[in-house]
Amino acid sequence: MKLKYSVLLLAGLLAGGSARAASLYAGQAKAAAVCAQCHGIRNPSADAPFPPLGGRDVEYLKTAIRQYRDLTRKSDIMNAIAGSLTDNDINDIASYYGSVKP
Amino acid sequence: MKKTITKRLNKSLLASAIAVLLSSGMAMAKSDNMHQLYQDNCASCHGSDHGGYLAPALNADTLKGRSPTALRTIVMAGSFDTLMPPFYGKLSDDEIRGVIKHLQETPKQPNPAWTIDDMKKSLKVYVKDESSLPAKPTFQIDDKFENLIGVAARGKYGRGEGSKAIFINSATHQKVGEVSTGTAAHIIDFNPANPRWAYVKTDTAEIFKVDLYSMQATRSIKTGWNGPGMGVSRDGKYIMAGSFVPHNAVILDADTLEPLKTFELEGIDPDGKHVSSDSGMIIGTPYADIFAIALENAGQVWIVDYKKEGFPVTKIEKVGRHLHDAFLTHGGKKLMVASYDDSIVAAIDLEERKLIKQLPAGCVPHVGGGSAVKVDGRTLGFGTNFGDCDKMVVSVWDLDKMEVVKQIPVSGGTESPAAHANAPYVAVDIISKDRRARTVQLIDKKTLEVVKTLDVGGHAYFPEYSADGKFLYISAGYNGDEVVVYDSNTLQKVASVPMESPAGIFSRGRVKYMTRGLSPDEMEQGK
Structure with missing residues (x-):
């Protein structure tokens, strides 16, 4: 029984490892290049109309950005901007903003 | 049946008549509105005269043949790797289209005026009785006031809530105060004679007199439309400020910020042409009771004796083509001025009041x-x-x-x-x-x-x-x-x-x- 669990665990770890671990540094660089103009590198401008991303839930951010990219969530400006992002980019960006203290 | 058709026709006639009325009214209002919209959102970087400042010139000439759609994208999304912010959600789509149309139709303005009377009218007093201010800093700085560091925070939009002068204690790296400036702060000068005062100049040429002990502005004055040039005299009693728009400079009383004299910046450039000129750097020197100011386009450095009656000017000509900024050396007796177009730095002797050397730079x-x-x-x-x-x-x-x-x-x-x-x-x-x-x-x-x-x-x-x-x-x-x-x-x-x-x-x-x-x-x- 014990053995079975650890095999499962190991399989899980391996699966997780195959998708590259998120890099906060790469995420910050990508966020600075793609998102920060509107959302800020930590917070959007005090008087800007854009929602803050810093400190948001990482899974939520990933889902939202993927939806914008895949056009399953409509927004003229976000569909255009997220369109060029890869899965790795999205993981990195979401992990970076998730790690920022708002 | 017939009746209804006529009715419909009448209705549509009426509707189109209303539409025509509305749109002509709107068109009339529009160019005025768009001028104001430009001044309120764009001019602090692109220049009140449409001639460019920190950011490119936006006028009929520079935008000729540019696709309005492409321009609209830049305005909406901002321009990466520059200070240009995204105006999506801040300006409506109609406003963005309107201002682009306006810019593509508007020529560069010829040196819009800002006179000494305009300056006087713009003087604002926030603290009436300055003797009521605290006698010592209201924050921790350990009697080492020179540890204070000021940062010009522009704010994303070059104006608004993010535009401030922020002060930090460099011993603790803690923020000790901030002063809102409305538009982007550009230069902070400290009063050499009295540690409590600093002067902050914005990109829209307002100067704020800041009480560093209580971290608040006590007065402000608008000295022009755009331009960062500012210097403080060694006795802390005078400020000289210069503008890109319009082409003038002014000496202010550092205490009250009242303007004392304005100077039209013009002269013969090194190529013999008489030109009107932007103000470059302005500097007070610890060596004498003078200000030095660089005339960018005229390629001259003027020395102003602020203790002499009428603020007389000595002009040093042919310093270089397109002068900009400078620094002092030799106890403040020599001034090293950068000249963009000649790729040199010109050394000026402030004692002799002459050019001594041009060095490759x-x-x-x-x-x-x-x-x-x-x-x-x-x-x-x-x-x-x-x-x-x-x-x-x-x-x-x-x-x-x-x-x-x-x-x-x-x-x-x-x-x-x-x-x-x-x-x-x-x-x-x-x-x-x-x-x-x-x-x-x-x-x-x-x-x-x-x-x-x-x-x-x-x-x-x-x-x-x-x-x-x-x-x-x-x-x-x-x-x-x-x-x-x-x-x-x-x-x-x-x-x-x-x-x-x-x-x-x-x-x-x-x-x-x-x-x-x-x-x-x-x-x-x-x-």
């Missing part, structure tokens, strides 16, 4: 606040340059012999050098618009070689040492939104101070050492 020299250091018995001046050519160098001059010692290759264009008598490196900000913009390079004072590159993040620029030389402050400008602090010796990051689009950093120590990198003794010589 890389392709587009921009010395920022300049730097000078004493090494092995020599006084070396450091000059950055924008490097819009293959030659990306920082120039080093022997300031006694007035000759080039070395042109140090760096990784890109540079804008501002920082040095301190107690710090081993001269820091220069790389501004080339790619990944290099994240970096600052450090030059060893002795070997005159680049020894380290710091990856600061954001668009890193305007390095400045704390007054004791222990810490190096750097703005991780737009896309960074923080000021990063390093240990001057180990170059380890020690702190970060978050703020919106930080730009110029100004140590209160500057009033002590005149030019960054010199020891306070150097200034004593001048007196």
Whole structure:
């Protein structure tokens, strides 16, 4: 029984490892290049109309950005901007903003 | 059946008549509105005269043939790697289309006026009785007031809530105060005679008199439409300010900010043409009761005696083509002025009031606040340059012999050098618009070689040492939104101070050492 669990665990770890671990540094660089103009590198401008991303839930951010990219969530400006992002980019960006203290 | 058709016809006629009325009314209102919209959102960077300032000129000429759709995209989404913010959600789509149409139809304005009467009317008093202000700083600074560092935070939109002068205690790296400036703060000057006062100038040419003890503005005055030029006299009693728009300068009473005299900036340029001129740098020197002002387009430096009746002017002509910024040396008796188009730095003797030498300085020299250091018995001046050519160098001059010692290759264009008598490196900000913009390079004072590159993040620029030389402050400008602090010796990051689009950093120590990198003794010589 014990053995079975650890095999499962190991399989899980391996699966997780195959998708590259998120890099906060790469995420910050990508966020600075793609998102920060509107959302800020930590917070959007005090008087800007854009929602803050810093400190948001990482899974939520990933889902939202993927939806914008895949056009399953409509927004003229976000569909255009997220369109060029890869899965790795999205993981990195979401992990970076998730790690920022708002 | 017939009846209904007529009715419908009438209705549609009426509707179209209303539409015509409305749209003609709107068209009339529109160009006025769009002019105001431009002034309120764009002019602080692009120039009130549509002639460009920190950002490109936007007028019928410069935008000729540009696709309105492409321009609309830039306005909506902002322009990456520049200060241009996204106006999506801030301006409506109609406003964006309207302002683009307006810009493509509007020629550059000929030097819009801002007279001494306009200045007088713009004077605002926030604290009526300045004797009611606290006698000592209301924050912790350990009696070392020169530890104060001011940062010009532009704010993402170059105006609004993010636009402030922010003050930091460089011993603790804690923010000790902030003063809202409405539009982007550009220059902070400290009063050399009384530590409590600082003056902040914005890109829309307002000057705020700031009480540093209570961290609030007590007065402000609008000295023009655009332009950062400002200097404070050595006795702390006068301010001289100069504008890009319009082409004038003014001397103010530093206490009340009341304008005393304006100067029209014009003259014969080095090519013999009579031109009207932007104001370049303005500087007060510890050596005498004078201001020096660079006339950018006229290529002249004017010296104004502020203690003499009528503020007489001595003009030094043919200094260079397109002058910009400068720094002092030799106890404030000599002035090194950058000339963009001749690729030189011109040395001016303020005592003799003449040009003494023109020194090679890389392709587009921009010395920022300049730097000078004493090494092995020599006084070396450091000059950055924008490097819009293959030659990306920082120039080093022997300031006694007035000759080039070395042109140090760096990784890109540079804008501002920082040095301190107690710090081993001269820091220069790389501004080339790619990944290099994240970096600052450090030059060893002795070997005159680049020894380290710091990856600061954001668009890193305007390095400045704390007054004791222990810490190096750097703005991780737009896309960074923080000021990063390093240990001057180990170059380890020690702190970060978050703020919106930080730009110029100004140590209160500057009033002590005149030019960054010199020891306070150097200034004593001048007196």
